[in-house]
Amino acid sequence: MSQHNSLTATLARFKIIPVIQINNVEQAPALAHALADNGLAVAEVTFRSAGAAEAIRRMKQARPELLLGAGTILDGGQAEAALAAGAEFMVAPGLNPRTVTACRALGVPFIPGINSPSQIEQALELELSLLKFFPAEASGGVGMVKALLAPYQQISLMPTGGLTPDNAGDYLALPRVPCCGGTWLTPTQLVDDGDMAAIGLRIRQAVEKFAIRP
Numbered sequence: 001m002s003q004h005n006s007l008t009a010t011l012a013r014f015k016i017i018p019v020i021q022i023n024n025v026e027q028a029p030a031l032a033h034a035l036a037d038n039g040l041a042v043a044e045v046t047f048r049s050a051g052a053a054e055a056i057r058r059m060k061q062a063r064p065e066l067l068l069g070a071g072t073i074l075d076g077g078q079a080e081a082a083l084a085a086g087a088e089f090m091v092a093p094g095l096n097p098r099t100v101t102a103c104r105a106l107g108v109p110f111i112p113g114i115n116s117p118s119q120i121e122q123a124l125e126l127e128l129s130l131l132k133f134f135p136a137e138a139s140g141g142v143g144m145v146k147a148l149l150a151p152y153q154q155i156s157l158m159p160t161g162g163l164t165p166d167n168a169g170d171y172l173a174l175p176r177v178p179c180c181g182g183t184w185l186t187p188t189q190l191v192d193d194g195d196m197a198a199i200g201l202r203i204r205q206a207v208e209k210f211a212i213r214p
């Protein structure tokens with residue numbers, strides 16, 4: 001689990017992982033600058049859009065210091081494309097053992113989504129220790145995270161889904177919640193509009209509120 005341990009420590013420094021859907025790859029460099037210039041040099045770029053791999057490539061080219069993950073990774077082919085583009089970790093909404101195997105073969109850390117004790121035990125069986133708790137708010141929120149962490153001392157959870165500036169702090173206050181994810185810093189509409197001023201403001205507010213000093 002050592003690959004997971006070092007990724008967990010790295011993500012813990014950022015606390016908030018912006019989840020971004022990039023529909024127009026032309027926006028990618030400006031988005032990279034908005035993240036890095038405003039103090040949050042990390043993102044999960046979701047494979048919900050066709051240009052996701054190209055967007056990762058362009059973001060990394062614009063700001064090599066960015067730590068980029070790829071989200072909504074549903075199979076090994078997507079993981080391979082994301083890795084080739086420069087993604088350093090993979091995230092999925094659920095736990096697909098075939099994707100776990102594919103990512104392991106590629107040597108890239110994978111954070112699968114879970115929202116139940118049985119899924120956590122499947123993840124433990126596959127020697128995964130950093131898991132995405134998704135969809136966080138709809139699955140029971142902070143109370144559910146506490147309940148799930150209690151019997152499973154080996155795991156850390158990254159809550160994602162329904163998080164806001166108002167509830168993210170409640171999750172981050174829990175032990176073994178190194179970070180959380182969400183689209184609120186980079187909503188798709190603002191990304192599509194290329195409104196980097198609004199995105200930059202949201203990022204600065206989060207950096208300030210959650211005292212992010214990576």
Ligand SMILES: O=C(O)C(=O)C[C@H](O)[C@H](O)COP(=O)(O)O
Pocket residue numbers: 019046048071072073091092093113134160161162163181182183184
């Ligand atoms: O695409 C994936 O891999 C996902 O698992 C879904 C996203 O992480 C959530 O859709 C973010 O949720 P919101 O912050 O509530 O918008």
